[in-house]
Amino acid sequence: MILEVERLAIDYATRAGRVRAVDGASFVVPEGRIVGLVGESGCGKTTAVRAIMGVLAENGRRAGGRVSFKGQPIDEATTRRHLWRDIAYVPQSAMSSLDPVYTVGSQLVEVMTRRGGYARAAARARSAELFELVGLSESRLADYPHQFSGGMRQRAAIAMALALAPSLVLADEPVTALDVIVQRQILDMLRGLQRRLSLSVVLVTHDISVVAYLCDEVVVMYAGQVIESGPVREVLARPRHPYTMGLRNAFPDLLSDALELVPIEGSPPDLADPPPGCRFAPRCPFAMAACSATPALIADSRAPGHVSACLRDGEVEQLRPLALDPVTWQRSSSYATS
Ligand SMILES: Nc1ncnc2c1ncn2[C@@H]1O[C@H](COP(=O)(O)OP(=O)(O)OP(=O)(O)O)[C@@H](O)[C@H]1O
Ligand code: SF4
Numbered sequence: 163m164i165l166e167v168e169r170l171a172i173d174y175a176t177r178a179g180r181v182r183a184v185d186g187a188s189f190v191v192p193e194g195r196i197v198g199l200v201g202e203s204g205c206g207k208t209t210a211v212r213a214i215m216g217v218l219a220e221n222g223r224r225a226g227g228r229v230s231f232k233g234q235p236i237d238e239a240t241t242r243r244h245l246w247r248d249i250a251y252v253p254q255s256a257m258s259s260l261d262p263v264y265t266v267g268s269q270l271v272e273v274m275t276r277r278g279g280y281a282r283a284a285a286r287a288r289s290a291e292l293f294e295l296v297g298l299s300e301s302r303l304a305d306y307p308h309q310f311s312g313g314m315r316q317r318a319a320i321a322m323a324l325a326l327a328p329s330l331v332l333a334d335e336p337v338t339a340l341d342v343i344v345q346r347q348i349l350d351m352l353r354g355l356q357r358r359l360s361l362s363v364v365l366v367t368h369d370i371s372v373v374a375y376l377c378d379e380v381v382v383m384y385a386g387q388v389i390e391s392g393p394v395r396e397v398l399a400r401p402r403h404p405y406t407m408g409l410r411n412a413f414p415d416l417l418s419d420a421l422e423l424v425p426i427e428g429s430p431p432d433l434a435d436p437p438p439g440c441r442f443a444p445r446c447p448f449a450m451a452a453c454s455a456t457p458a459l460i461a462d463s464r465a466p467g468h469v470s471a472c473l474r475d476g477e478v479e480q481l482r483p484l485a486l487d488p489v490t491w492q493r494s495s496s497y498a499t500s
């Protein structure tokens with residue numbers, strides 16, 4: 163495993179009190195794999211990757227858990243040593259990794275001379291190489307970020323992350339806000355880079371179709387917790403958590419008989435005051451009184467690596483077909499008593 167995250171807990175201090183944005187999340191990134199970290203807005207995805215990078219917001223702190231990179235524990239103090247050289251980060255908005263007042267090329271050179279100890283001439287040569295790697299023409303190194311399209315900015319942000327030849331890249335929503343064709347181009351490029359450079363990648367997204375398209379493994383987060391994870395094909399073909407079943411309904415390509423997109427009504431809970439027991443219960447069509455207990459992650463003996471935290475895991479074969487029926491997800495409907 164290149165990265166192991168065990169029971170990670172991250173708190174933000176806010177005026178309204180403590181917000182535990184990541185609450186006991188565990189997952190692993192196998193070497194040379196692309197792991198999708200997926201969940202709706204506010205589920206703690208960015209907080210988790212920023213905590214791994216050691217670049218949390220000022221009011222954030224690690225309240226518990228362990229992160230290991232290549233078997234060595236890393237914490238807020240020691241991640242700085244790995245930053246960019248071993249582990250690189252493509253932030254959620256590509257614009258936030260690019261400074262509007264400098265050319266993109268000079269920013270690439272800056273990363274390499276300041277963080278990587280490159281001589282200027284070598285950094286310039288490497289910039290051209292990096293641009294070629296991400297499919298940008300060398301002549302665009304002289305452009306300013308505003309002269310780039312959204313897709314080009316993402317490519318530049320990826321080039322910047324790759325500057326010091328890291329082995330692990332954490333990319334936060336690299337294709338969000340791009341149109342579908344550009345999304346595909348960037349995802350295909352990421353897959354190509356991952357193979358060519360033997361990278362391990364954590365790809366953060368709220369879109370499960372992006373996970374299906376690109377990732378080898380998936381980690382599903384809900385309300386700061388990992389509620390299901392495993393190999394992508396297995397988890398998307400046989401989701402065990404109702405939240406994952408709900409997310410999958412937004413991806414009709416995977417479903418032979420459902421063409422309708424079915425949203426999960428409501429939104430994730432306020433993490434300043436999460437509901438007791440299963441955090442998905444207020445939105446879960448299968449919630450029962452027993453769901454006021456806290457579900458633990460359960461492994462599937464038939465599917466190695468597939469874990470899920472639902473108290474009705476034993477009934478999953480009955481629940482899964484019901485989850486394909488849009489009626490199940492209507493507020494008025496409830497299988498709580500079935
Ligand atoms: N600096 C901060 N201070 C206080 N709360 C924060 C801070 N940053 C994030 N949060 C809260 O932590 C929770 C998780 O946020 P985070 O940005 O990690 O989620 P996310 O899954 O990346 O969402 P999105 O898809 O919107 O990017 C949210 O409730 C958010 O409001
Ligand atoms: S534990 Fe209960 S509420 Fe939570 S996902 Fe499972 S069935 Fe739904």
Ligand SMILES: [Mg+2]
Binds near residue numbers: 207208
């Ligand atoms: Mg985010």
